[in-house]
Amino acid sequence: MLILIKRKMGILQDGTQVAVKALSAESRQGVNEFLNEIQTVKNVKHPNLVELLGCCIQGNNRILVYEYVENNSLDRALLGTKSKAIMLDWSRRSAICIGTARGLAFLHEELEPHIVHRDIKASNILLDKDFVPKIGDFGLAKLFPENITHISTRIAGTTGYLAPEYAMRGQLTKKADVYSFGVLMLEIISGRSSTKVTWGGTQKLLLEWTWQLYEEGKLLELLDQELGEFSEEEVLRYIKVALFCTQEAAGRRPTMTQVVDMLSRHIWLNEKELTPPGIFQELGGLSGTLPSLNKASIDSTTQLQSSVFTITEMTPR
Structure with missing residues (x-):
């Protein structure tokens, strides 16, 4: 009671x-x-x-x-008012990335039927007293039977984390969660919000700016100054894993089990297989406006192009 x-x-x-x-x-x-x-x-x-x-x-x-989880949500610890009581150094942030990935891998691949969360973001990752991450808020989750390739459903979630194929066509697969997780990783590493559009001195989303830094060989400029001591090799690997997760073509993104493997082991990533991310952005910042997909390609081998599409229903959270 x-x-x-x-x-x-x-x-x-x-x-x-x-x-x-x-x-x-x-x-x-x-x-x-x-x-x-x-x-x-x-x-x-x-x-x-x-x-x-x-x-x-x-x-x-x-x-x-x-x-009850003692340290509230990740967005409050990471993006809210800085508190001396909560210090997210690199060891904690890397553990949060791996723990969240394991939770998603469990939902996607171990449960029967599988579950797609649909709203992976910093405010839905809770931290216990030992900063162990726990995925919460399953109000938008979908059961995903093994024998189907995708679910066509109304669009719901949070702008900044939405996979482009889902945001534009309502085509939901587990890879939509993988995309959101990749964006979340960039927030964890950079200490910056994925929804703010001013990174890199231009009107760029965090994911766009990260890709620009990757192309320029300047990924270390992404790092939060409050990371403390860290392995440069490990941090760069995490950023590249996030980019693998956010590729425009859903079929090129790894599974969450593969993500856990890439994060927890010092393995070589074949960057020749890495393609640019898909960027979904609402024009004007209001749901129901014309969204744009920047740097999007029809498939992983075609030339990048800019397109504008119309969404009839959005449910931001």
Whole structure:
């Protein structure tokens, strides 16, 4: 029984702290997300996934009760007001990258049916007392049976993390999560937001600027000054893995199991196989406006070109 709710934190009768998530019940979408989240994660347990402990429905109140994580979300630690109590040095950031990758690999390849999260971003990665990352917020997740290649669905997620083929055509595969994870890695390494459009002294998204630095051989300019001590070889490998994850052609992106392997082992990456990233950007910064795909190619071998497409429905979170 939940006896106290305060600032998204609750205390059970046995004194256990829990995280409390209240969902809007004013719209059908809120109800659907509530039911979807329960159905998706009710029996899922993994060290890098937030555990659902229970739920409550009373009147218009719909509440999910999760395990409590002491260090809040990654975006607050990484992109929010800097706190001397939370120092994300390179060892912690690399562990967060690997842990998040393992959680996604579990969802994509070990669970039956598989799960595509659809909203991988810094605010949905929670950090426990030891800074172990835990993927949360499964309200947009989709079950993904083994025998299908993709799901055609309404577009939902967060601008800046959306894979271009999903953002433009509503074509969802596991590789959409891989793309979002690649963008997340660049945020973790750089300490910069993927949605801000001023990097490199020009109007460029973080991913665009990273690719420019890669072409110029200046990737170290991407690094957050608060990384502390780090292995230059390891950091550069992580950035290149992020670029492999964000290639425009979904079929060229690695699986999450391959990503875990590339991050956790000192292996050589065949950069001859690396192609430019797909960039999705909304013009004007408002959902429903004309989005553009910069540096996009029809396939991995054609010349890059700029295109403009129309999206009829966007659900930013």
